[in-house]
Amino acid sequence: MTMDVKTKMEGFEMSDEIICRCEEITESEIVEAIRNGATTVNEIKKWTRAGMGLCQGRTCRRMIERILARETGIELKDIKPSTYRQPVRPIKMGALGE
């Protein structure tokens, strides 16, 4: 996994890396939420907004799961994905209400 490689790179500031592109949430913000007591992807999402933006976590979901696994020692296979809800993609209100 790329992130593990990066942490080992000396002098490389990994914490400013943007993980959730929609909400512009960095890795360090996610790590801070975990240090504040978040132990699930839903908690990270609710506390940082990572995964709460336009794409609803489509891009960052897996990366957040990996950061959580790395920081807490929970095995990746035991990490529950955050909740999926409708609509699957953003839809114009005018079209939804028809």
Place this chain on the structure above:
Amino acid sequence: MKKIYDVAVIGGGIIGLSTAYYLAKEGKKVVLIEKNEIGSGASGSCDDMILFQSKKPGILLELAFESLEMYKRLSKELDVDIHFENRGGMILIEDQRHLEVMEEFVQKQRNCGLEVEIIDKKDVLKKQPYIKKGVIASTYSSKDAQVNPLNVMRGFVSSGVSLGLEIKKHVVIKDIKQKKDYWKILFDDGRWIESEKIVNAAGAWASDIGKMIGIDIPIKPKKGQIAVTEQIPRIGETNVWSAEYIVAKLRPELAKNKDDLHNKLGIGFAFSQCSDGNYLIGSTREYVGFDKTTNYEALKIMINQAIKFFPILKHAHIIRSFGGLRPASADGKAIISEVKNRKGFYIAAGHEGDGIALAPITGKLIADMISNRNIYYDMNALSLRRFEQKEGAKNASA
């Protein structure tokens, strides 16, 4: 595992967290038990309003006043920004008969000290330039405020833990046993803890916890569905909701022209913009057990209502929907009390739609009760016993 705590708080929603925080703050050894994750019930699936106008004059309105002041302090005290804002609120009125009902309601709230008034069409337009034509008047209160419940919970967790609060997540309580002067809580994995006192803050699940100690707590889950828009600029000065729902509660005969589906879903239009720019469009009020799913029929009605009030919204996108289970008590008021004949067992649940607004004051009241401090509110109105008394009265008259 055997450990004596001063207080075990059951439920990791905003009520349980507030209670645990205020207890930890005065040096109590507190453990918070959550079967799922933090804010996984109603507190994480709600809107962000601290509403005064929706409250009937009486104890809930009085408590809301103090809770608001507490939020102002918490916004400095907690180590997380809780996005407290005092944006004000409006209840939009479309119908002459509704206006009459609301005038009376507003007068009662004013008598209780709430700064609220009815404003005419022209002033409505000033505050809500994108509003549709048919709105004839509105209430306005500068008191209505908002806060980000998710950040409040994060703040309670983070500040609570640094005060010594212990949090146990993903543990399911199997049974609770009353001992001579303490309680024993047994988990389904065979472990247990001991605590001098217990606070049942399990929200929609509070009645399940009550059953373990043989008491009946009349709280049922009431589902609320909410649709979330993308982040857009603010389209009006305040958050709004429609008079229809309040009128329907006060004068049901005036709501009869609505269709069955609308009534069945218990839809009352509420529209607020959270601090990050997303609008929350709500909400249903449905008794469907513990089902938290969202459905298109309900979302469609709410979205159409939003477009009806603010036609410009037809261009905005919906990015998500969610459903939460509000803990609804039999008379719509929270239960904040110690339980008779169960010394050391307290209930802080049943807030329904008032949980965010009343979380700080609820936590403080329970801490006051546990530390035997004087309380200057009439807590009988929020006691568990009020339901027994009603039952008794019914039986006597039968």
